[in-house]
Amino acid sequence: MPVAPPRPTDLPLTALRAFEAAARLGGFSAAAQELGVTPGAVTAHVKALEARLAARLFIRGPKGVELTALGARVLPEFTTAFDALGLAVHHLRAESAPKIVHIATLPALAQLWLSPRLPGLRAQMPGVEISITAMEAPPNLKRAPYDLSLFPGREGRLVAEEDIFPVCAPQLAARLTRPEDLAVLPCLIDSAWAEDWQDWAAVAMPRAAFRPRGPVFSLYALAVEEAANGAGVLMAHGSLVAGHLARGQLVAPLPQRVRLPMALRLWSARPLKAGHPAERVARALLAP
Amino acid sequence: MPVAPPRPTDLPLTALRAFEAAARLGGFSAAAQELGVTPGAVTAHVKALEARLAARLFIRGPKGVELTALGARVLPEFTTAFDALGLAVHHLRAESAPKIVHIATLPALAQLWLSPRLPGLRAQMPGVEISITAMEAPPNLKRAPYDLSLFPGREGRLVAEEDIFPVCAPQLAARLTRPEDLAVLPCLIDSAWAEDWQDWAAVAMPRAAFRPRGPVFSLYALAVEEAANGAGVLMAHGSLVAGHLARGQLVAPLPQRVRLPMALRLWSARPLKAGHPAERVARALLAP
DNA sequence: GAAGAGGCTCAGATTTTCTCACCCTAGATT
DNA sequence: AATCTAGGGTGAGAAAATCTGAGCCTCTTC
Structure with a gap:
């Protein structure tokens, strides 16, 4: 039965x-x-x-x-x-903690792009907590608990173009006057963005078979610090070294800049309601 | 931070x-x-x-x-x-085992209504397995893994009206000629359907303050067997004792029948596709 | 004022779920 | 050929989740 x-x-x-x-x-x-x-x-x-x-x-x-x-x-x-x-x-989550905005981003962006902007954001929105989670790849926003994701990509609202160019400490600048000089200078390499060097070289020195040689970093922010310390030349993302350039900690001796196809973009899973904290944060980050 | x-x-x-x-x-x-x-x-x-x-x-x-x-x-x-x-x-589940039809029903219905029909069903649909799960209350078909549910209720397609009336073994019939006789005969009571007696009495003997006295069963099928054994009078559901009446194991000495508001109905969570096993089983069960 | 319905608690048992370390395969690289 | 690498599979053991059971509490109903 x-x-x-x-x-x-x-x-x-x-x-x-x-x-x-x-x-x-x-x-x-x-x-x-x-x-x-x-x-x-x-x-x-x-x-x-x-x-x-x-x-x-x-x-x-x-x-x-x-x-x-x-x-x-x-x-x-x-x-x-x-x-x-x-x-x-x-x-x-949003309803039970409406005052917290969760942002997912790359470690490098968290430290070099987002971090400097946080004090201003906080001053602008007292009472709103901003939580930042660093990760290597954009999360699936339909599943993971983030309100906003900030990544290089094609989807979402444009935050900044990604222009790359070599930078170094001021005391090293004299030794870097032509692209060819890179062959004899240590090139700081970020493991996640190793292709940056090739991408730039393909435009700036199309003839040469250029292979960067130098220490590899797994944290871009660390590479930036090392470059500022004079350890070598870094292939910089413009928006991430703006502070160092402004303070004179880094200089860009070569004029050639290359625009990457992936721009920095802000992306959220669902439409943000105007006036809600996540939307206000997004608006503030998109503002020039 | x-x-x-x-x-x-x-x-x-x-x-x-x-x-x-x-x-x-x-x-x-x-x-x-x-x-x-x-x-x-x-x-x-x-x-x-x-x-x-x-x-x-x-x-x-x-x-x-x-x-x-x-x-x-x-x-x-x-x-x-x-x-x-x-x-x-x-x-x-359906796609991975298309030949199994799962039916949820009351224990009493499984034993007294469905069981006698199974051989016919199986002969009619060779290769289709029919799995029956007995439970006290209708399952939430949107969640539980059943194709069909067979319960007294208001939703779904009508299978049979629920008419109740007292039945007893033939040898007891002589002592049951008027409703009032019930007061001095043991009344077999199914714990889940205890109100049946009141419902029937309210129509058949509206004046009397009738309270059935007798053994209580938690399995209706057991009560039916006991009634057939002459242990007392059972408030029968017509569709569940049809077999016993036909075989003469039980008789219905009193003419009064009462129709319950809840009819026996077959219900499925989503539309059944014509020709699929579940639909064929449903059609067979609904046929007179 | 007893009984019952509905929830809560906590300890301990049970079951799920996960990791770790290792194996296997096929294609790519050297 | 030998080695790498990427993707999966396995099995033992650890960790975490989930569940139960018995007893408690509070209010309502009889």
């Missing part, structure tokens, strides 16, 4: 979320990163789900996974549902 | 689900029942959520809880999101 056990336990929500992330992002590792867990955890979740359903959701290949027909059919529904849930959580 | 910890951990999904259920059902106990946990678990979830948000979601009163303004504002969003998620899960 086909009588099921008393309570057919329903599927674990976390496993469903792992499936959705893996399916949407096209891989377990990417999903693990979005969810903030190890890939093994995602593997386990998907496996558990498949065992429960007695059906495959992904086809495992050696270079990654691919959705099965079943997985592809149900993915959109789950994405929609989890988006709705994420938005609901966001509203819940 | 208001820099948040690396990863602002997001809200636990189970706690959100507990909140949603409690808010929608208006109480922690009801939510606990829907979720299949103890009330203490729901209390803990809501408490954890409130602690995380640093905001109250419910106002605790001595006779239950009530939503705060905040809770009431965000509830609809969560209900929508979890409904969408439940539906997605439902589709996932």
